Amino acid sequence: MHKEFLMGNAAIARGAIAAGLDLICGYPGTPSTEVLETTAKNNKGDIYVEWSVNEKAAMELGAGAAYCGARTMVTMKQVGLNVAADPLMSLAYIGVKGGMVIMVADDPGPISSQTEQDTRHFAAFSKLPCFDPSSVQEAYDMIRDAFAYSEMYHTPVLFRPTTRVCHGYASIDVKDPEEYYTHKPEGFEKDPSKWVIFPKLSYNAHKNIEKRNIELSDVFSEYHRNAIILPADPSCRKGIASHGISFTYVSEAIVDRSAPKLFKVSTPFPFPEKAAVEFLKDLDEVLCIEELDPVIERELTYVCGKYHLNTKIRGKLTGDVQTAGENTCDSVYCCIAEFMGWEKPAVKEMDAPPELPVRPPVLCAGCPHRASFYAVKTAMKGKKCVFCGDIGCYTLGNAMPLDMVDTCLCMGAGVNITQGIGRMDPGTTCFAFVGDSTFFASAITGAVNAVYNQADMTLIVLDNSTTAMTGHQPHPGTGRTMMGQVVDKVSIEAVLRGVGLKTVETVDPLDLETAVNTVKRVAEEKGVKAIIFKSPCAVLIKPEKPAVIDEDKCIGCKKCINSLGCPGIIISGGKVKIDSSLCTGCGLCSQVCPVDAIGGMDK
């Protein structure tokens, strides 16, 4: 045992390695990504690590490995579980041989997600046990428990940290290699009565799952991480139930206070019912502090009804806790102070601060997506168009001045949404923008759908040769794997031609004139066609010499600023200047300048 300063996600990875992990796979998604990356970094070669093309592929691969008796982990963010829901729901019936932990990171806020969905509900829906760690240390320790329960009950289990656990850091106790659990997977043993899902098997499995979950509720009532902490004052008839990172906010709020009775729920499903009854005993009122959905609150309300307990359960459903967004130390303190009747501290009023500059996220200086959006915008000027966007850095193309993302829904949706708009709004020229990683993850079926159903649309693939948004993971088009192999690249152009597109043009978006002309020409064609804008992510390449503005030539029209919105172009002392610390010398602004005042790059 020794101390290390680890990110929550790194702790989960290291905990899994210490628990004898044999295989890990997943699809990148904030806040889950670093679990798999950390495993790859710490892999001595005995763990198989892969970024799968999407979460469904990962879930199925993980299942296969677990059928062999391997300890497997599948990682994704919460919306990724929607993609993997199909195999997950059936796998819950089939079960596993080796321990299988499905690590799904939830994102209260949401900070970088489309939804505030709660994986604890997904656990109840799929009837799978769920673990909810509250700190970096607990995440490290709990992974071992998750594998043990999974193996003991032959079922996959969900492990759902939230953003502040995933991305929090702490100096924690970690095991030395000689303390690691070791084992060897036996391999696949044929048994159709076990591994082939049929209605008869499902009926029997369903009965067994319900029976097992009643048993697990009892087992989890004894699980030491589902803790009841007695009040400082034994006559206190109030209690607080919480979970995850919110439990630490509760702990912070009651430091130096006469604490009420506490219930920390680490396994929201199956809910530890007996422990809940024990907690509710002698309490008049309970406040549930939760993030996302009121899972504990509903369970406790149910337990009160079932056992005829006269405890009032409060929380989100009663309007005592905010229904959306993440909790903070402050918000939790306020809820508890109100509940406990504590006097609120007097806040000294400060003078109102000056208006603060807003800093919405923008595409990086030199980002090739900026050039792609600008080329399409320029080519289609004055025409009625719809630009359907997708999930990735390029969602930021929605910001002014580009304003080139009309819709964004979920991974791979844009290519299908644009077809729907085209059907009902025939005068519109339809575009869909999709990144290279998203293309492989979930836009290929959309392209096939368009070809088969005779859609009229242009697919724009923004190929920057990486999964940029989540921190530059490789994908099938990059020719690199997480095991360090260099492999044949899967060609986006060949895929598109293979599914029946006749026109597929590959263009460098930073060559503005060619890019604009290509868009004009291709958009005129009938049917489904594609343009691949290929240029590497600006963060990954060595920058060229920064641009320089010739002050004698510059007329101060600010066309560069007002049409591109590049953070590398600034106004200083009333003049347009290049911020040479940010400029990558991409040369886009020099092609936009009407008086040829920008130069100095190598290009």
Add this chain to the structure above:
Amino acid sequence: MTNNILLCGVGGQGIVLTSKLTASAAMDKGYHVMSAETIGMAQKGGSVFSFLRIGNEMYSPMFGRKQADIIIAFEPAEAVRMLPYLSDSGCVIVNTHPVMPVTAVLKESSYNGEEMMNYLKGCVNDLVIVDGAKACRDLGSPKVLNMVMLGAAIRSGFLPFTIGDAERAMEKNVKPQFVELNKKALNYIS
């Protein structure tokens, strides 16, 4: 006893690395450390913060308003944004050099950091002003701002370790060819 530290600024200023280094120096002194920071979308030109806690009795990596013993602000407006977290007896170390957001450029805002500095001077008793732009010019590199800020923070006496401790932690965390430059930056006094 717990030290609550808040580092803030704009993506790309080296805030996350500074937070790691501070944690490393504190751990070498035997302290328990926790931190939390912005990640992802916020890095792309957005506001970046890192909560860092050094001490014993603490549960959450983040802390509430009025709890920061020290705010190390790499940008004046970001200092003002995070000021509600400063405790009444807390200290602010601030770099005077403003970073213009792209939206301000588009709207031709007059933001230049000065009114932020004036506001800070008006309401923070213990304010340490660092001319980060000058420091970087004097040291010959725009990449040393974070070490200049950390050095100033240590000298303020609000961190539980010395410049020497920070140097040792830095040596473990940066490439050998940058060690000398970063040492100079840690010891830079304007």
